[in-house]
Amino acid sequence: MSLAAVRVQTELRRIARRPDENIIIKTSSGDLKCFKAWIKGAKDTVYEGGQWELEILVPSDYPHVALKVKFLTKIFHPNINYKTGEICLDILKEKDAWTPAWGIASVCRAILLLLDHPDATSPLNCDAGNMVRAGDIRAYRTMASMYVKKHALKGPFK
């Protein structure tokens, strides 16, 4: 079995042993290259109450190259493309901050942290980025929570 597959199995065992209450990893029929994950918006943030489905692809050279992660559920956030779900996060890029010490669970946690810590300097959603950059936090919060209500209220979390 390949390094990628064995490492993913090791990670899944660890996740099953110590689950994170805000993250659910779903493996579909023993496929170790493609997962769906669900993350839940943190309390006291604009994304509270929301839940989003992520697609996680494991490249064959994993963990030497980064996991490929995108949002399947729509979200309004400066660093996430509204249409494609693409995420702008340094640890998801080999040239940037990815190292093999990151894994499925820690990447999901990093994405959850990104939700509450948008970086307006590298926007994938210009409207959201402009609001944050201009300091119009009220507009940003209103838009983000509107899209939570529109797209992100259904999922496996209660």
Place this chain on the structure above:
Amino acid sequence: MSKEDKPTFEIKAWHAVATWEYDIDVSTCAICQHSCMEPCIECQGKAGSASRCPLAWGECGHAFHFHCIDQWVKSKPKCPLCMQQWKMKDKE
């Protein structure tokens, strides 16, 4: 003879077995996620692998399987855990 005088079991022979482990904080290789005490994923199951899968220590104090870190530094010469420039510590 009372019941308490009778031994309930008797040791006929015993074999002492010693184990050892590295005295390090991080006992799991961050790259393959396997224990540093065991061979890396690539070497698991290969005959005689334990002796041919050494650990590599960085000057930053982090340890990985030599095979794991050797492959990683080809793409980025930084420690996966602290992102400092990776430099192998000289063997003492």
